[in-house]
Amino acid sequence: MKTTQKTASDIPMAGKRSVMSSAIAAAAGLTDTPFEPPVMGEAAIEVNGLNLWYGDHHALKDVSVNLPKNQITALIGPSGCGKSTFLKTLNRMNDLVPDVKITGSVRFDGMDIYDPSVDVTDLRKRIGMVFQKANPFPMSIYDNIAYGPRIHGIRNKAKLDEIVERSLRGAAIWDEVKDRLKTSALGMSGGQQQRLCIARALAVEPDIILMDESTSALDPISTGKIEELCLELKKNYTVIMVTHNMQQAVRISDWCAFFLLGELVEFGTSEQIFSMPKDKRTEDYVTGRFG
Numbered sequence: 447m448k449t450t451q452k453t454a455s456d457i458p459m460a461g462k463r464s465v466m467s468s469a470i471a472a473a474a475g476l477t478d479t480p481f482e483p484p485v486m487g488e489a490a491i492e493v494n495g496l497n498l499w500y501g502d503h504h505a506l507k508d509v510s511v512n513l514p515k516n517q518i519t520a521l522i523g524p525s526g527c528g529k530s531t532f533l534k535t536l537n538r539m540n541d542l543v544p545d546v547k548i549t550g551s552v553r554f555d556g557m558d559i560y561d562p563s564v565d566v567t568d569l570r571k572r573i574g575m576v577f578q579k580a581n582p583f584p585m586s587i588y589d590n591i592a593y594g595p596r597i598h599g600i601r602n603k604a605k606l607d608e609i610v611e612r613s614l615r616g617a618a619i620w621d622e623v624k625d626r627l628k629t630s631a632l633g634m635s636g637g638q639q640q641r642l643c644i645a646r647a648l649a650v651e652p653d654i655i656l657m658d659e660s661t662s663a664l665d666p667i668s669t670g671k672i673e674e675l676c677l678e679l680k681k682n683y684t685v686i687m688v689t690h691n692m693q694q695a696v697r698i699s700d701w702c703a704f705f706l707l708g709e710l711v712e713f714g715t716s717e718q719i720f721s722m723p724k725d726k727r728t729e730d731y732v733t734g735r736f737g
């Protein structure tokens with residue numbers, strides 16, 4: 447966990463002038479301190495030559511990238527560019543879609559997750575997902591969290607109590623719900639429901655949390671809480687999030703991947719992507735010229 451949180455004002459954000467001036471200054475050798483990206487460290491997931499087709503539609507084109515462990519990576523790009531498709535390939539959620547063909551490899555913890563020997567239920571326990579719209583089960587707050595651990599064989603009440611409390615605390619919602627654990631999760635606010643869904647993902651002790659526009663339906667205060675939570679979560683988890691919110695990517699992501707028409711155009715630190723993109727298409731996108 448880093449001690450200083452980035453704010454939009456720390457990074458020259460998506461302004462044509464700042465992008466151009468830093469790029470031009472660097473190209474002209476005018477900066478005293480050349481831009482040096484931080485070292486990546488260990489990869490949580492290694493993607494190599496990944497292609498995906500929905501029928502005849504080639505939705506991911508030869509994507510290769512290492513996603514860093516215990517960091518937040520943001521996936522950005524215009525609608526339909528393949529962000530959700532890519533995210534879902536990381537825990538085989540696309541297996542559920544008919545007529546999908548996937549080639550290439552996705553390596554996690556020493557295995558290719560597409561190897562026929564992989565237990566997909568176990569994989570999704572270790573690589574959890576939180577969706578755009580909160581989807582609590584129609585049951586109590588307690589049972590929502592205990593659901594996954596019960597499926598994985600935990601029956602002991604004291605153990606389940608402990609998991610429920612730890613998960614709700616981990617998702618920064620314990621104090622708000624501790625006195626109504628037996629009431630329906632459907633009575634919570636949208637922001638609370640989304641944190642409940644994060645707690646539900648945490649309950650099965652994943653290594654990686656995938657988030658697909660998980661704050662896009664929330665008000666700024668709830669969004670802020672989830673952003674703070676993500677910064678806290680990366681002490682123990684790897685977070686990979688799709689976002690359409692460039693400010694959010696700047697605020698909380700360490701790394702950023704820009705997709706266009708199924709291609710991973712550029713991957714780098716968020717500082718680099720937003721202040722000195724290497725590819726013209728990335729620059730056009732982050733400066734708001736299209737998308």
Ligand SMILES: Nc1ncnc2c1ncn2[C@@H]1O[C@H](COP(=O)(O)OP(=O)(O)OP(=O)(O)O)[C@@H](O)[C@H]1O
Pocket residue numbers: 500503505523524525526527528529530531532543
């Ligand atoms: N189940 C599906 N069957 C067929 N085509 C699909 C399916 N899901 C996505 N696609 C197509 O694949 C492409 C990538 O879609 P994807 O949902 O990954 O985009 P995205 O970047 O997440 O977009 P958005 O920002 O709108 O969520 C699009 O052309 C989309 O129409």
Ligand SMILES: [Mg+2]
Pocket residue numbers: 529530531658688
């Ligand atoms: Mg999407």
